[in-house]
Amino acid sequence: MSPDQTSAPAETAETAETAETAETAEGVASVESVEAPESVESVESVEGVEGVPERASARTKAGRRSLAVTLLFAVAGATLLLVAAGQTWVSGQVQAQGVTRTVVAKGSEVTGVPGAMALVGLASVVAVFAVRGRARRLLGGLVALAGVGAVAAAVSAALGSDSRVLDDKAARSVGLADVAAGLLTHTAAPWLAVLGGALVLAAGALTVLRGAAWPGMSARYDAPAGKRGKASPSRSGAASGAAAAQTPADLWKALDRGEDPTAS
Secondary structure, three states: OOHHHHHHHHHHHHHHHHHHHHHHHHHHHHHHHHHHHHHHHHHHHHHHHHHHHHHHHHHHHHHHHHHHHHHHHHHHHHHHHHHHHOOEEEEEEEEEOOEEEEEEEEHHHHOOHHHHHHHHHHHHHHHHHHOOHHHHHHHHHHHHHHHHHHHHHHHHHHHOOOOHHHHHHHHHHHOOOOOOOEEEEEOOHHHHHHHHHHHHHHHHHHHHHHHHHOOOOOHHHOOOHHHHHOOOHHHHHHHHHHHHHOOHHHHHHHHHOOOOOOOO
């Protein structure tokens, strides 16, 4: 047998092994190409899940910011209304018995609406945490109406020419019934009340629009009536029996330790 004939089978075997190796490599590449999209999709899904807490945190922060702005508007508006109600809104002069006197009227004497609406705004600062859902929106509507009422009353007093309050004060000052005040002068205090009413109105509007995203009072402050109602008769009987078995000396010792001897 010649050397060429001996090397032929060896070359054939090497060619077969090379072909098998190439086919195996192609199979691995095809498998990787099939699995690659699945891995990409899994990574994208994980990134999407990780982004959910971030979006929720952003919404929570935005809700807290709007709540803080609403509380600020309510407190600032109510404060302005109370301050304006204590200032002089209108002044005038009255002549009687040859003497000219100046009479003034404060905002609370001209109209009591701004002061009352200020109390509504202050009460809403606490009430907004005690209610949720539809009740919170109703609260916001009530506060908005309070702001509108304060603005309307202040504008009417600032632009009106009603001098009945000054006439009454003038009559009391001179002791005469038929006396009218003249030369009426309005101050800027009513416009301060207008600004306060506008802030209260804005607080109510924000409560209606953004109140659903605000936090409320914690559940631990709720009355535990349901839990108490589920207490079994045997447990309540055992507790009452244990309390009855205590002597007065034990009760006093428990009080000294700061404990409630009647608690089950």
